[in-house]
Amino acid sequence: MNRSNGEELHPRDTAGDGISRGPGRPRSAAADEAILGAALELFAEVGYQALSMEAVAARAGVAKTTLYRRYPDKAALVAAATDRARPSVEFPDTGSMRGDMVELFRVTESALDSPMTMRIFALMVSEFAENSEFRDVYWRNFVEPRRQAFAEILERGKQRGELRGDADIDLLVDILAGSAMYQAIRPGTEPLTERMERIIDLIWTAL
């Protein structure tokens, strides 16, 4: 799990510009696609630990060596596969800040319920303990976009006068994102959206 990026380690840049090609047979783009697709599927199905390189190779219809030609190890492969799967985040605009917040949480809820998102989250947390660069990929792809959406909503609210001009947006985002993550982890409570609505209302009495 303590792995460097992997892109640097392999001579052929599969996803590269494609213009300057060295000698010899080029990598198969079809294999690239099949590998990443199979890896992502299996990761979503069984999680990181139970994902085996043999299974990925089998599902992709590719030999195991073909995997290792592209990625130095399992960690790098999974990182690349999940990296590609960035879910797009919508920036809601309902007119009111509270409405935007609720809508954003509503949209996020399904993501937090999906096993794949939780698995990525788990990977991020566990890799944090190991201080790997892994964490940065996940943070950038999965957390930062949602933080951006939060910040955007708050900024608009500020301009509309719904939020005090001196409010620390970064701090507010921390509180909101932290509460959302916590609700996702916390066992057995009321539905996420409802609870988050109450959290929003509580914080907003202090706006």
Added chain:
Amino acid sequence: MNRSNGEELHPRDTAGDGISRGPGRPRSAAADEAILGAALELFAEVGYQALSMEAVAARAGVAKTTLYRRYPDKAALVAAATDRARPSVEFPDTGSMRGDMVELFRVTESALDSPMTMRIFALMVSEFAENSEFRDVYWRNFVEPRRQAFAEILERGKQRGELRGDADIDLLVDILAGSAMYQAIRPGTEPLTERMERIIDLIWTAL
């Protein structure tokens, strides 16, 4: 990783009442102790993944079979070892609610910085995705006590009149605990305690 408790699976209840003992040689309490100690040490040192049963047995000075006589698999052993390691949580009482909160966070910060706590946290999150009963052990031992401390502080504040009587304590605890966890995960910011102070102050303008 999908494992039932383990206590039920093995006939001898090592930690049982000790009064009614059937025939046969009893389990060695020294071995019990050595096993759990070695497992906890190794878990803190190398994490769950890299922890091997062979290493535990070697460090405990015990045969591998002795491990499997007690615990059905690695997951159960680690669960038992970490279960025993409940860190005690102090309930601060500085006189003011804000002071109590800050003090509690200050004490908690060192725990959040230790690799073992982070590893347990990671295990909890990843096991949540797998829906294992594992998660409940960790939640009960590591999260719930701190939630209790939070709730206690807030309750005292309520009685002192520092907090509105109709404040939803459970919800407040969620926000505070969630923010703290988030800060622990979030890469590279200011020191946890300082940031938590600001979060407390922000929320408390809405008391």
Added chain:
DNA sequence: ATATCAATACGCTACGTTCGGTATTGATAA
């Protein structure tokens, strides 16, 4: 009291299996 018995734990060694990762080989595409 003492020997025996049944039951269980213990350490040891070995084994079967899975899986990550490497090496080799012959064929194939550019």
Added chain:
DNA sequence: TTATCAATACCGAACGTAGCGTATTGATAT
């Protein structure tokens, strides 16, 4: 000619199991 591909064998680490002989205990028979 040169690198990729698939197939296969291989190595080593690790989980978990099985069998052996031995040690320790409670119950029982003499």
